[in-house]
Amino acid sequence: MKVLHVITGLASGGAERQLELILRHLPGRHRCEVATLTNPGTVAAALTAAGVPVHDLAMRGNRDLGVLPRLTGLIRQGRYDLVHTHLYRAGLYGRLAARLAGVRPVLATEHSLHATVIEGRPVTPGVKALYLAAERLGSTTVAVSRQVAATLDDWGVPAQRVELLPNGIETARYCLPTASRAALRQGVRAELGLPQSAWVIGAVGRLVPGKQFGLLVPVLAELTRLAAQHPALREPWLLVVGAGPERAALLRQAGELGVLHRLLLTGERSDVPELLTAMDVLAAPSAEETFGLTVLEGLAAGLPVRHSACPALDELPPEAAPGAVRLPGTAAAYTASLCELWSSRSAVLPQPPAVAHYDIARIADRLALLYDRLGGAPGRGPGERAPVAAGSR
Structure with missing residues (x-):
C-alpha cells in the first residue's frame, strides 16, 4: 500500500x-x-x-x-x-x-x-x-x-x-548500559557547555506560552539563591530543548531574575534522547496536553519527572509510572518538589511499565x-x- x-x-x-x-x-x-x-x-x-x-x-x-x-x-x-x-x-x-x-x-x-x-x-x-x-x-x-x-x-x-x-516511544533508543550512558552524559554536557558537576533541570518542547516554561525560571532563581547559602548543593542549571516565539521572553525573564548565566536554550534539536542524558530531572509544567509524550521520554531515559498534565499516564494505574509526580502548575509547587530531588542522591531509574505500554x-x-x-x-x-x-x- x-x-x-x-x-x-x-x-x-x-x-x-x-x-x-x-x-x-x-x-x-x-x-x-x-x-x-x-x-x-x-x-x-x-x-x-x-x-x-x-x-x-x-x-x-x-x-x-x-x-x-x-x-x-x-x-x-x-x-x-x-x-x-x-x-x-x-x-x-x-x-x-x-x-x-x-x-x-x-x-x-x-x-x-x-x-x-x-x-x-x-x-x-x-x-x-x-x-x-x-x-x-x-x-x-x-x-x-x-x-x-x-x-x-x-x-x-x-x-x-x-x-x-x-x-x-522508541523505548530501545533510551536503553543504555551504565558506562555508555555516563560517557554520553559527559560528552553532551561538554558540548553544551554545562558543568559536569551541575544539577540540571530539563524541559523539552516548543517555546510557546502553553508549555509554561517561564514558570521554571523563578524556580531556577530560587534554587540558585539556596545554592549560594549551602555550598554542598550542586549548582542548578535549566536546560530547555526547543525553539519558538517565547525564546526572547525566557531570556529576558532570566536576565531580570539574575540567572541568565544558568539558563541554556538549545534551540531545535533532533537528538532529544541524547540530550536527556545531560539532565537530572525533567520538568513539564504545561497545564494542558493531549498526550504528554515528553513525560514518557523522560521516564524512558531514567529520569524522575515532575509534570502538570499527561493524559498518557492518566489512562494507566499509578504504579505504571512510579518516577512521575503530578504537580500543580505553580512555581512554588515545582520549587518544593525539585528541592526534594536536588538534595537527594541522583540515580538512573529503570524504565517503568508505562514506557513499554507505549x-x-x-x-x-x-x-x-x-x-x-x-x-x-x-x-x-x-x-x-x-x-x-x-x-x-
Whole structure:
C-alpha cells in the first residue's frame, strides 16, 4: 500500500517527531512518502536521510490557496492508496486535496486538540466549523488519547469515525548500559557547555506560552539563591530543548531574575534522547496536553519527572509510572518538589511499565492494521475504538 502523509510543517515538534518514529517502524508492506505544507526543518532532513521521499509544497501562509492544486496534483500523480494528515492546517487542505484527487481512504491524526484550544490557538466558532466541515471529507480521525476522543465526541464527530491510537516511544533508543550512558552524559554536557558537576533541570518542547516554561525560571532563581547559602548543593542549571516565539521572553525573564548565566536554550534539536542524558530531572509544567509524550521520554531515559498534565499516564494505574509526580502548575509547587530531588542522591531509574505500554513498535503495528482495513487489504481487525461517554451520541 502506498501512503502519503501530509503535515503542516517538519520542525522538531511532538507531532513531527512522532511521524518520523512511525515511518521508521511501520511494516514494510506500506510504502510511505511525506508532503509538508511549509517549514521543512530538522525532521524533514532526518526523513530524507532515512530514504523517505519528502515533498515541500512551499505554502506561504494559512490563506495560500495555491497549495491546494499543488497538493491535489501530487496525490493524483503519486497514485497513493491512502492519505494520512497531521495537524490542523494539513487536515484542512489534505482531506480536500485527497477528495479532489479521488482518494477515498483519508486518515487524520489529532495530536493537539482541546475543547477550547487547537495547537495552541483558541477554538473560535469559525475554526470549529471549518474543522468539522473538513472532518466529513475524511474517513477516520485518530485520537491520541481518551481526552482527545472525548473532545471529538463533544464536537459531534460520530464515534464510528474515531479510532483511539496513542502516540508511541522508541523505548530501545533510551536503553543504555551504565558506562555508555555516563560517557554520553559527559560528552553532551561538554558540548553544551554545562558543568559536569551541575544539577540540571530539563524541559523539552516548543517555546510557546502553553508549555509554561517561564514558570521554571523563578524556580531556577530560587534554587540558585539556596545554592549560594549551602555550598554542598550542586549548582542548578535549566536546560530547555526547543525553539519558538517565547525564546526572547525566557531570556529576558532570566536576565531580570539574575540567572541568565544558568539558563541554556538549545534551540531545535533532533537528538532529544541524547540530550536527556545531560539532565537530572525533567520538568513539564504545561497545564494542558493531549498526550504528554515528553513525560514518557523522560521516564524512558531514567529520569524522575515532575509534570502538570499527561493524559498518557492518566489512562494507566499509578504504579505504571512510579518516577512521575503530578504537580500543580505553580512555581512554588515545582520549587518544593525539585528541592526534594536536588538534595537527594541522583540515580538512573529503570524504565517503568508505562514506557513499554507505549512502545512505538506496538503502535506502528496497530496503525498498519488500520491502514489495511481502510485500504481494503486483509488485516486482523480494527484498531481500538474510542470510548463514548454515557449519554453521548
